[in-house]
Amino acid sequence: MAEEAPAVRLDHVTKAFGNRRVLDDVSFDVPAGSGFVILGRSGTGKSVTLRHIISLMRPDRGRVFVDGDEISALNGPELSRVRRKIGFLFQNAALFDSITVGENVAFPMRRHTKMKDAEIRKRVLERLHAVGLEREYDRMPADLSGGMRKRAGLARALALDPEILLVDEPSAGLDPITADEIDDLLLDRKKRGGVTLIVVTHNIPSGRRLGDTLAMLHDGRIIARGSAAEFDRNSDPLVRAFMTSQHAG
């Protein structure tokens, strides 16, 4: 029987900006329905990795696969088709600031489905309810707090029921309670929706909850990979420093 393709595969990906190599021969597989958490210090290439997975950046060398399709080689409608399988929660939510919160969530539905306005509104309200923002439907993104924006961004990322969810720093800039709420939502999508989660975070407790597998990036290379328990036993000084840091939460 043919082996099922991983949800995401990076195959010897290298990326440099000028003389600075941000990703250096990075390879990993993320099985469908699992949680993969990328840890690492600031500027080590974590967000760049996420951007490669959705082809906002292309590798200088190597290949990126999503659900068996080589997304790093696709363009036009084929690229759009693969991207529709992916939801992306940006670090700063990146809501469209000229339209309301509701229209932000409705945007992917209007673009990629033939749903009628009433049905779209119903589904948007469901998505906003799931993140506790159903009363903010008509508000503009600029009127929301950072935490609310992030939750609205999550509602938009989930608008089309993606198979894969990329999440960039879900807890950055949030209070611990809101950060936990976001983690709960992500876990719920993973457990009940079978969504593959790929999360970039500095937050070790959050990483432990969300990740079946953790990977640590340093200087553009993956220096450790494994379960949270394996990370706890890892003797690499950098991994130990990261996992035991008092600021890791």
Add this chain to the structure above:
Amino acid sequence: MLDRVGNSAVELLASIGEASLFALKAAREIFVPPFEVRETIRQMYELGLRSAPLIAVSGVAVGVVLSMHTRASLERFGAEAMIPAGLAIVLVRETGPLTAGLLLSGRIGAGIGAELGAMRVTEQIDALEASAVDSFRYLVVTRVIACVIALPILTTIMNFTGMFGGFLAESASNGMPLGLYFRRAFSLIELTDYVPATLKTMVFGFIIATTSSYLGFNTASGTEGVGRASTKAVVFSSILIILANVILVRIIFFIFPQAAGG
């Protein structure tokens, strides 16, 4: 020192090359479906209709001033009766299209540069792409189409309001009635005066939209970069419009020799 000059020259040439490719891509994709009809209509409202008051008010002011200048010149030859026709020809052939182009490079160019620049630095353009939307078609091509359609219409508004401004000046000066003023104004205007000069503003619209979109799309360095993109959009659009106008007038005179005549 020589190295720095050389590097700057190479960077400048690279930017010009990139901007040219960007404009070529926009020109090609205008005709390629699927069309973003809804967003194009929204842009026509934002960039076109909402510019109409600026153009109308400026047109009246330009008309009043031109009329005063024309009167001062023609009075010497006892040819005051020619003021409406002279003003109309000057407006329709050159002053209307160029003034509208430059005014709109300020309003629209700054707007597009700042809006797309802000979208770039706040990752909204990336969010569009991540939502499986072709950001170039959605943001750039729609604005190009809107500008190319809006500029000739706005130029026509400027021509008419300019003539109306001329009428106000004439009416205040010698009590000329509206009907007589416009009869005289249109007495010498021919289609070859209006059509080529007005259609050339489609090129101005293309220049404004592509230049400012290119600068907005390639914004870096946060809010400072947004401000720079907005300023550059106005400066480069204006310069390119003035340069393009020279070439376009030459082409119009070549194709319609009668347009060069008095």
